[in-house]
Amino acid sequence: MLGGGGFSEYFSVNRPHKMEMEGVTELGVEGPYVRSLGDVNSVIRHAKLSRSDLKETSQVLYFSSEFPEYKLFECDGVLLKHLEGGGELYVRGRPTDKAVVCTRDQTYDLKSAETSNSLLLVPGLKMADEVPASGTARKVEDEVESEGVIEEKRIVGVYGEYFELKKIKPRMGRLQALLSARPYNGPENEVDVSEETADAKTYTLPGLLEEVQASEGEIRRHLDELEALEINGRWRVLDHEYQFRALSFLLNLVEGNSWPPDGVPIGETMSTLNGLVPDVILDHICRVYLQPTEDFNEDGDKLYRLHEFKICRFLGESLLKPVDKFNLDDFLTAWSSSVPAGLQTDLKQLDGLAMYDENTNPPVIWYFPETKLPEDLSERFQELFQQRRAWSLEQIAPYVASFATEKQTVNALLTKHARSANVGGRKMYSARHGK
Structure with a gap:
């Protein structure tokens, strides 16, 4: 029995014994016995409480004869407001993926969690602020007692497990991989959709939503970041x-x-x-x-x-892609000559796209795009420290910035996954478990 506040808010649950299961009440509850107001008041007296100090309504719980299949989700206030407003949730990914849940604009990790206390699912159960205060009182065995009201509620589920929803950064590596498998390189090289192979096909937006574990809003934003375009209803990147x-x-x-x-x-x-x-x-x-x-x-x-930044970055990439390593001074000269007059090149324009080493003789630069690194952050750090034993913040930040959130900055990520040391007055980061 649940009442609105005080002791009677969590009063009792009636589970009938096997010997009482001959009849069924009109609520469809096993067992012929139904709690009365007298039962409620009797327990209150045994607890040495006054009925007038409690809420007027007592909610008595019975186990339903049938338990429909439901799943419980724990969500934050933003997600709850979304659902209460009629918003929908979408489970995204392939059958072999770890499940994620998406709204129109956010992505949440979905994980199973256990609780030591049983969770009861009771439709129509009233919370304390929904139950009226005590009403009139009457004399019962020399004690003043309110009349009280009983409401019967049915338990339709008992759970020791639920699902946690935690907001995460979307996993966009697959989006780029799908688009890169079939780049657009001119109308003369196009084939009919029916002739596409599973490893190199084109996708509509609904098709991408089935494959990529991210919300529609996040996918659209990332398509823009990838400079993708829609051709004949299918999203493409240019060769x-x-x-x-x-x-x-x-x-x-x-x-x-x-x-x-x-x-x-x-x-x-x-x-x-x-x-x-x-x-x-x-x-x-x-x-x-x-x-x-x-x-x-x-x-x-x-x-x-x-657009100075985009033009310089693209032309710099075009120079670096075909070669293994480039003499840094020669590259800077060739890069500056390749851009239109009036545009200025700067190595910062190649952040997350190229690495350079000024300590070699001669200094060199090479193509090292962030998009080719693992999506798992631990694996990414491992590969970064294989490429270079020590990084400055300016050097490594472009390669981990995509994992940063409002609560977890790049510096916080480095504190967790790397160790820092002062080298020549400059803070450098290396592998946490380096030799």
Whole structure:
């Protein structure tokens, strides 16, 4: 029996004995015995309590004759509000994946947990603030007692296990792997969807939602970070060489017309390049590598500026990918010469994309993209310290920043997975269990 507050809030649970199971009450509860108000008041007197000090309503619990199959989830206030507002949850991933649960915009890890106390599922059970205070009182055996009300509730489940939902960073490695398996490299190289293989296929957004363990909002944001585009209803990334060719058309046009980096007329650009690449690719290249300004030229054409960071980063990657290691000074010269006039290269533009060592003779730089590292953080640190025994914060941060959260910063991750030492007045990080 559950009442709203005080002793009677957790009063008793009636489980009938085997000898009482001949009849069934109108509630469908095994056993003929139903608690009365007199039973309730009797227990209150034995507990040396006054009925007037307790809530008026007492809720008596009975075990239902049938237990429907339910699963219990523990969720935070944000997730609870989402569900109370009619929001949906989606379980994502392949059958062999560890399950995650997603809303439209967040991803939660799903883990089973046990509790030493049994959890009872009671539909319609009232909490303390939902039960009215004590009402009128009457004289019973020289004691003042309120009349009291009994409400019967049925227990439809007893649980010693539940599921915990913990907000996590989405696992996006698979998204990039799926898109990279079939990059777009021109209409002449496209095949019909029916001819695609399981290892190299294209995906619609619903198809990606079935494969990738992340919410739709997070997937859409990561598609934008990957500079993916939708072609004929399917999400694609551009083949690097094909993207280089398309970008070269744009940069050659800018150089040929001697346009300043912040004075590229978008209308003339689009009309001139129309036909050199498909319209959807031209729109994509201009969206990624041009930024709108507030200015117009004398013909009323809106002016755009070259996106310095993205152009320099892409051209730097193009120089590094084909070679094992590059003389650092030679690379910096070639890189600076490859970008349009007015754009400045900086090694910071290659964070998470390349590593360099200024202590060798000569200094060298090589291609080392963050996207090729393991998604498991411990495995990632292990590989990073195999590549380099000691890292500065500036060097290692781009390779672990994707794991950082509001509560767990890059510094916190390094404290947990690495050890620090002061080397020549500079803080360096190395393997926690290094030899």
